[in-house]
Amino acid sequence: MYGWGKRNAAGALSLARGRGGRVKGMPWRKYAVIYRLVLLENLQYAANIVVGFFSYAVFIYTFIMLWEYMYRTPGELIAGYTKEQMIWYVMMTEMIWFGSGAASVAREVSTDIRGGNIAYLMNKPYHYTLYVLAKYTGEWSVRLPMYAMLAAGIGTLMVGPLPGFPLTAVPGMAVCVVLGLTINAVFKMCISLFSFWIEDAAPFQWLYDKLLLIVGTMFPVEIFPKALQPLFKLTPIYTVFYGPAKLIVDFSPEKCVEILAAQAVYLAAGCGLMFLIYGKGVKKLYVNGG
């Protein structure tokens, strides 16, 4: 019998068991299903991604020309990087930037909150933030490998393979890239979740993106003044761009483990922050009636 304060009796029991026998111990299954559906949807539109290749190619060509000019003598080092390492570094970071398409995750959350669509997503038995993350993972799972192939192709043709890069490093690097993308998405979601309080979180997204783009993707951290470098390593730049890209130019198992450990800490902290902001913000939700 339902009634005030009687939820621990029949109410709680029925909530736990449901009417039909439910899958227990597989809380991630629903997110895997969301991921699969979005992946299949994005595979249908894979041809559209090719259009973005042009921007990436122009960007990379410009940087190759820039570094060709900067490195006047063969074997010269700038901030500890050879010309080939510098170009591969930029190609890697830009591949992550273009392949992640993280703007979509920020846009989706902001639009859901400001437009009230979140109300219709919240009343399902999943966590809204994980729902968005699962969708986003389905998006980049198609885009990122395509950009990775493009980057490998352009790099090999225009710069040549990196001397001393072991192919056995690829799995470790891939894990670092995936974790980096996820960390970036989590932080972008945290910013978008401020839409619960402020009218538009876009200016904060812009600042975050520009910080990552300029400091994280165009140049390695070592280019910047020594005093600033420890500061940059505390920002998501280290775990999202610098760490994974550094592995391509200077791979070692120790460095890979160090980056993975930093990413684990960042991901745990980022997710904690995301759940906290969402939990607080959802109480502030204002949705127009019908």
Next chain:
Amino acid sequence: MQAIQVENLSKTFRVKRKEKGMRGSVKAIFHPQTEEIRAVNGVSFSVPEGEILAFIGPNGAGKSTTIKMLTGILYPDGGRVEVLGVDPTKQRRQLAYQIGTVFGQKEQLWTHLTPHDNFRFFGAIYDLTERETEVRIDELSERFALKDFIDIPVRNLSLGQRIRCEMVVALIHKPKVLFLDEPTIGLDPVVKENVRELVKQMNREEHTTIFLTSHDVGDIEKLCRRIIIVNDGRIVMDDSVEHLKSHYPHKQAADIVEQDRGNEAAGSGDISDASLEDIIVEIYKSQGEE
């Protein structure tokens, strides 16, 4: 046994006010002005298990805000809510397993997927096993006559077909309470009738409690025995439809209005529909004058 219990429920929204023109925009930056709007003001009612309740009122009366508080989407400012013995704000996700929602003005189906794939997706979201989902799909597609279009992408379906699919999504996990927010909006009379029959059938066969908001008097008259009318965030009437039709003091006035319509209403051969509509309009008007 009460499926829903609401006591002194209140919700206030704070909305921004801005004077017109550029001057108003600049002034709003330095001296933002806000206004409090009481969307729901001390509402109390209960709904026994298995009842079909009409919860109606003019636009902006607080109907959808109440539904959103009952489903845990919005947090009340005051009062208490229990749905199936639990507080929706504290156990929203657990409650989601036991309730279903259909918002006539908001699609929850994934339009690029077929209805069948959508049902499988929502089955996974509600933690049903694949076998359970398939059994339920067979059962509901039979009942809702979906066989002819269950494998056609949702984007290619008519509005009537989509609403039937929305109903199946809302019922896939055998909810104990179904919230229907204007489920027949935009449908032609034949499809409306069909949807009403299906709702009645679900209520009869699965003993589902149904909480209905609609501006269509036909929905109320053909589905509900009890009606709650809200206006300006307050309950202005809580009565049985039969009692309302036979004892409402304005009935005579409503009858006059009906007679004034002349042959048009009489010719339709459905005087009872017009009568309830006139009574409801009278109640809305009398509340507006107070």
